[in-house]
Amino acid sequence: MTTDFGGVQKDVSILIERSNGSQHQALVTTVEQPNTVNCEWFEHDDIKGKGVSLNMVFNLNPHLRPQNFKPQNIKSEADNLSRKSVMISSGSRLKKENKVPTMAVRREVPSVSSRSESRLPTAKSSSSSKVRRTEVYAKKEPTVRNIDKIQNERIERRENQAKQRHVRDQVKAKHDVNDSQWEFAEMIEDWRDDNPAHPPHHKRMNYKINVCVRKRPLNKKETKNKETDVVTRSGEILYVHQPMTKVDLTKYLENLAFRFDYVFDLDDDNRKVYEYTAKPLVESIFKGTRATCFAYGQTGSGKTHTMGGEFSGKNQNCANGIYAFAAEDVFKKLRQPVYSHLQLTVSFFEIYANKVFDLLNNSQRLRILEDKQGKIRTVGLVDQVVNTVDDVISVLREGSRCRTSGQTSANSNSSRSHAVFQLSLVAPGRKTHEDRTHGMFSLIDLAGNERGADTMSSDRITRQEGADINKSLLALKECIRAMGKDALHVPFRGSTLTKVLRDSFIGEDSKTCMIATLSPGFSSCENTINTLRYLTSISYVQIIQLALDMPIA
Numbered sequence: 196m197t198t199d200f201g202g203v204q205k206d207v208s209i210l211i212e213r214s215n216g217s218q219h220q221a222l223v224t225t226v227e228q229p230n231t232v233n234c235e236w237f238e239h240d241d242i243k244g245k246g247v248s249l250n251m252v253f254n255l256n257p258h259l260r261p262q263n264f265k266p267q268n269i270k271s272e273a274d275n276l277s278r279k280s281v282m283i284s285s286g287s288r289l290k291k292e293n294k295v296p297t298m299a300v301r302r303e304v305p306s307v308s309s310r311s312e313s314r315l316p317t318a319k320s321s322s323s324s325k326v327r328r329t330e331v332y333a334k335k336e337p338t339v340r341n342i343d344k345i346q347n348e349r350i351e352r353r354e355n356q357a358k359q360r361h362v363r364d365q366v367k368a369k370h371d372v373n374d375s376q377w378e379f380a381e382m383i384e385d386w387r388d389d390n391p392a393h394p395p396h397h398k399r400m401n402y403k404i405n406v407c408v409r410k411r412p413l414n415k416k417e418t419k420n421k422e423t424d425v426v427t428r429s430g431e432i433l434y435v436h437q438p439m440t441k442v443d444l445t446k447y448l449e450n451l452a453f454r455f456d457y458v459f460d461l462d463d464d465n466r467k468v469y470e471y472t473a474k475p476l477v478e479s480i481f482k483g484t485r486a487t488c489f490a491y492g493q494t495g496s497g498k499t500h501t502m503g504g505e506f507s508g509k510n511q512n513c514a515n516g517i518y519a520f521a522a523e524d525v526f527k528k529l530r531q532p533v534y535s536h537l538q539l540t541v542s543f544f545e546i547y548a549n550k551v552f553d554l555l556n557n558s559q560r561l562r563i564l565e566d567k568q569g570k571i572r573t574v575g576l577v578d579q580v581v582n583t584v585d586d587v588i589s590v591l592r593e594g595s596r597c598r599t600s601g602q603t604s605a606n607s608n609s610s611r612s613h614a615v616f617q618l619s620l621v622a623p624g625r626k627t628h629e630d631r632t633h634g635m636f637s638l639i640d641l642a643g644n645e646r647g648a649d650t651m652s653s654d655r656i657t658r659q660e661g662a663d664i665n666k667s668l669l670a671l672k673e674c675i676r677a678m679g680k681d682a683l684h685v686p687f688r689g690s691t692l693t694k695v696l697r698d699s700f701i702g703e704d705s706k707t708c709m710i711a712t713l714s715p716g717f718s719s720c721e722n723t724i725n726t727l728r729y730l731t732s733i734s735y736v737q738i739i740q741l742a743l744d745m746p747i748a
């Protein structure tokens with residue numbers, strides 16, 4: 196059965212009673228079956244609203260009653276409905292007054308002390324109520340506005356966090372990366388998707404200084420820590436994705452690009468590395484010149500693996516390193532009748548803390564002397580004649596056993612010395628060693644370029660080792676830069692390493708190659724960049740700073 200609302204309808208002015216007993220006029224906004232009347236009024240520059248029972252309206256406004264109306268006790272109903280009264284929300288007319296739109300705008304209805312404080316919205320003012328409500332909202336106290344703002348920001352932040360968590364979980368499931376690196380891993384992945392790698396040019400170089408780079412796979416420790424690989428190769432360009440964080444904690448990548456003579460792939464083995472680096476130099480020593488091949492890189496990046504042979508646990512296979520491959524090629528060439536007057540001898544020594552030790556003579560300490568002409572002699576160095584590759588391999592085994600090693604943060608069996616393996620072509624029967632030496636190939640496994648962390652080590656010996664290594668690497672850089680000049684212009688006296696290699700830097704025909712080895716993990720990024728910067732300073736290696744989203748050139 197539908198209720199008869201009598202004269203009570205939308206936009207009609209009615210007298211209402213508040214819970215504190217005060218009475219004032221209000222404007223009917225809606226009537227609801229079976230017997231509720233919703234109304235609004237102005238109070239303290241705000242629009243308030245409330246639902247009142249039809250009985251109460253009829254009792255207070257007798258002129259609006261229908262003809263068959265029977266008066267009832269309205270006291271309890273007034274109390275009941277007044278508890279539901281609420282403030283009108285920011286600028287919107289409430290559909291049901293007992294529903295509050297948001298927490299931020301909820302406020303208790305202030306008590307009205309007198310009728311004069313409340314003003315009745317007229318039918319005219321109701322038609323433009325939208326405009327007025329906006330004005331009213333603008334007049335809201337700043338504190339309330341701030342609470343609204345904070346609330347909205349919090350909701351937005353939580354939504355963003357939830358989104359990020361979702362992306363992170365997806366990325367982590369996809370790449371299985373470290374918790375603190377997943378955003379960078381995703382950025383690097385995106386970068387690789389946008390910049391597909393080019394194949395290398397497969398051209399073997401024969402320049403005076405040849406600089407190549409080899410990155411090793413992530414090792415056991417890095418894999419266990421779920422490290423991200425931050426090094427990408429494309430053709431002859433090597434990219435290092437340096438993780439960066441802005442002051443506002445936004446993460447981004449700095450993509451550094453370096454161009455080399457050759458960049459090896461992860462699956463390129465020692466044989467391939469040899470063919471693109473040391474092999475062309477074997478030819479040159481038969482022409483009577485000096486050649487050098489250096490392995491340079493952070494400790495644990497694979498220098499000894501590349502030069503001396505692959506490791507299986509702590510055992511090294513000396514037959515598949517660059518030392519053995521070079522000896523193999525020298526023997527092949529020696530078989531040619533034109534070189535029948537030549538013989539191959541090998542020496543193997545290490546330079547540790549600026550002192551030289553003979554690895555083929557129980558690490559006997561050797562003296563380095565300079566004669567009147569400035570020539571350097573390593574007094575007492577064993578020069579062993581070898582006739583087969585097997586001879587060379589057994590020499591290498593003996594020497595490697597004697598090499599000084601220690602433990603660094605990156606390699607538990609770190610070589611703390613520069614190891615120098617020399618293949619000399621000699622013509623027996625000549626008087627002096629100088630006369631006898633036709634050509635010499637020095638292959639050098641440099642000590643790990645020290646990280647600040649190791650140089651700052653609290654252990655005095657490690658600290659001193661680090662300082663010596665760094666000093667000799669700086670001297671080496673200066674000598675390589677001066678390579679090909681005469682003895683006066685090559686600063687070889689800067690370290691024992693450069694002294695013993697003096698003749699290799701002098702003369703127009705001398706040639707060198709540098710194999711830089713890299714650890715590709717996130718935690719080695721700084722060292723990797725340092726290694727690459729060292730290379731840029733010795734050669735024509737180009738360094739290109741890329742804008743964040745610049746495509747590969």
Ligand SMILES: Nc1ncnc2c1ncn2[C@@H]1O[C@H](COP(=O)(O)OP(=O)(O)OP(=O)(O)O)[C@@H](O)[C@H]1O
Nearest residue numbers: 411494495496497498499500506606609610642643
């Ligand atoms: N290209 C590679 N492929 C697979 N494993 C490698 C590679 N390069 C290096 N490794 C492994 O990494 C570990 C460290 O290598 P290595 O000892 O050659 O480093 P290093 O640069 O000579 O270090 P240090 O300067 O401390 O002597 C070894 O266990 C080695 O087997």
